[in-house]
C-alpha cells in the first residue's frame with residue numbers, strides 16, 4: 361500500500377513521516393517517532409491509557425488514524441514538563457501517590473492536563489465524570505482524584 | 519489491532535465526498551468520528567477499500583434554530599451537543615442523553631450523524647430521534663431527501679440510508695411549551711452501552727397527556743417506538759397504574775438478544791423499568807417540578 365506523507369506538531373516540534381493510511385496514531389507516535397510515553401492497553405478505546413491531546417482535545421490515539429493528525433498539534437506526556445520542570449499534574453500525582461504500577465499514568469496525566477483546562481476548579485464528582493474514560497487497575501482511584509484536586513490548587517496558585 | 523489496507527480520502531466539501539462515494543460505490547465507506555467504524559475495521563467486520571473522511575467538511579458541523587426547527591450538522595460531536603446552549607434551552611433531551619454516551623475522549627470524536635447512521639441497536643441517538651419526531655437530511659448523487667426517523671431504522675446495521683448517500687443534517691422540531699422529556703439508561707459501568715434505555719417526549723394540556731412518544735434502545739434488532747404503550751397513555755391523565763400498564767405493553771414489544779449484559783427476561787424487565795422511570799421524569803419535567 362502506498363505510503364502517505366504526513367506532518368504535525370508533536371510536543372512543540374515539527375515532525376514528518378511516511379505512514380500507511382491504516383496505521384493508528386498511537387503506533388506512529390510510539391514506533392516511528394520514538395515517543396513511548398503513551399502506552400497501549402486495550403486497543404479498543406476503553407482503557408484511556410493511549411490518551412493524547414490533539415488540537416486542544418483529549419482523544420484515544422488507538423482509535424484515530426495517524427493520517428487524521430496531519431497538520432495537527434499533538435501533545436503527549438513527554439510534552440508536559442517544560443524546561444526541566446514538571447507540570448503541576450505530574451508533581452501532584454507524585455506527591456499524592458496517584459500511581460502504583462504507573463501503566464495508566466501517561467493517560468491519566470494527559471486527561472487531567474486537559475480536564476483542568478476545561479474545568480479549572482472541579483468538584484470531586486466532576487473529576488470522576490471527567491476522568492471516566494481512563495481505567496486504573498491499581499490505585500482504586502482515590503489517590504488519582506486527590507492528585508487532580510491538588511493539581512487544580514497548584515495551577516490556580518500560579 | 520490494526521485495520522486492513524485501504525486508500526484514504528479527505529474531501530473538504532460535501533460535493534467532493536459524494537463524488538468519491540459515487541466513484542467507489544460499495545468499496546467505499548464514510549468515516550465520521552470513527553469510534554464505531556475503526557473498532558469494526560480492526561476486527562475485520564468492515565473492510566472498506568476506500569475510506570472517505572468527512573471530518574474536513576466544516577459545513578457538516580454546528581447547531582442552529584430555524585423556523586421552529588433545530589438543525590444539527592451530522593458531524594457535530596457528542597461534546598458539542600453537550601456544550602450547546604440552544605439544545606439545553608430548547609431540546610434538553612439530546613444533551614442529557616449525550617452525557618451518558620461513552621466517555622469524554624470518545625465524545626470528542628463520536629458524532630450524532632455517525633451514531634444514527636451506524637444502525638447499531640445499542641446506540642442511543644436513534645431512540646432519542648424517534649422520541650423527538652426528528653428527520654434526517656440525506657444527500658445523494660441526485661440531490662437531497664428528508665426522511666423521518668420513524669421508519670428509518672430497519673434492523674441491525676440496516677437503515678434507509680442508501681449506498682452513495684451521506685447524512686448531512688438532523689432536524690428536530692422544537693418541543694412546544696407544556697412538553698416534557700425523560701431519559702433513563704441502565705448500564706453496567708460508565709462507558710458501556712445500555713443494557714436497556716428508554717427515551718420519552720410528551721405533551722400535556724392541563725393534566726392530560728395529548729401526545730407521547732416512547733422509544734427504546736438495545737432491546738431489539740434496532741431502536742423502536744413502543745406505540746401500544748404510547749397509545750395507552752394518549753388523551754389520559756397519567757397515573758401510576760397507567761404507567762405500569764404502559765410499561766407492560768412496551769415490554770411486549772421488546773425482542774432483545776441474550777449477551778453478557780443479561781438474558782432476555784432480565785433485559786425485557788429492565789426495559790420496563792426504564793420506561794416507567796422515563797415516563798415519570800418526563801411528567802415531572804412537563805409540570806416544571
Ligand SMILES: Cc1cc2nc3c(=O)[nH]c(=O)nc-3n(C[C@H](O)[C@H](O)[C@H](O)COP(=O)(O)OP(=O)(O)OC[C@H]3O[C@@H](n4cnc5c(N)ncnc54)[C@H](O)[C@@H]3O)c2cc1C
Nearest residue numbers: 548550551552553554555620628629631632633641642685
Ligand atoms: C467505549 C465506547 C463506548 C460507547 N458507548 C456508546 C453508548 O453508550 N451509546 C452510543 O450511542 N454510542 C456509544 N458508542 C459509540 C460511539 O458513540 C460512536 O461514536 C458512534 O456509534 C458512531 O459515530 P461516529 O461518528 O464515531 O461514526 P463512525 O464510526 O465514523 O461511523 C459509523 C458508521 O456510520 C457511517 N456514517 C458515519 N457518519 C455518516 C454520515 N454522516 N452519513 C452516512 N454514513 C455515515 C459510517 O460509514 C460507518 O458505517 C461507544 C463507543 C465506544 C468506543
Ligand code: FES
Nearest residue numbers: 401402403408422
Ligand atoms: S489503548 Fe486506547 S483506549 Fe485502551
Ligand code: FES
Nearest residue numbers: 460464496497498
Ligand atoms: S497505577 Fe497501575 S494501572 Fe493505574
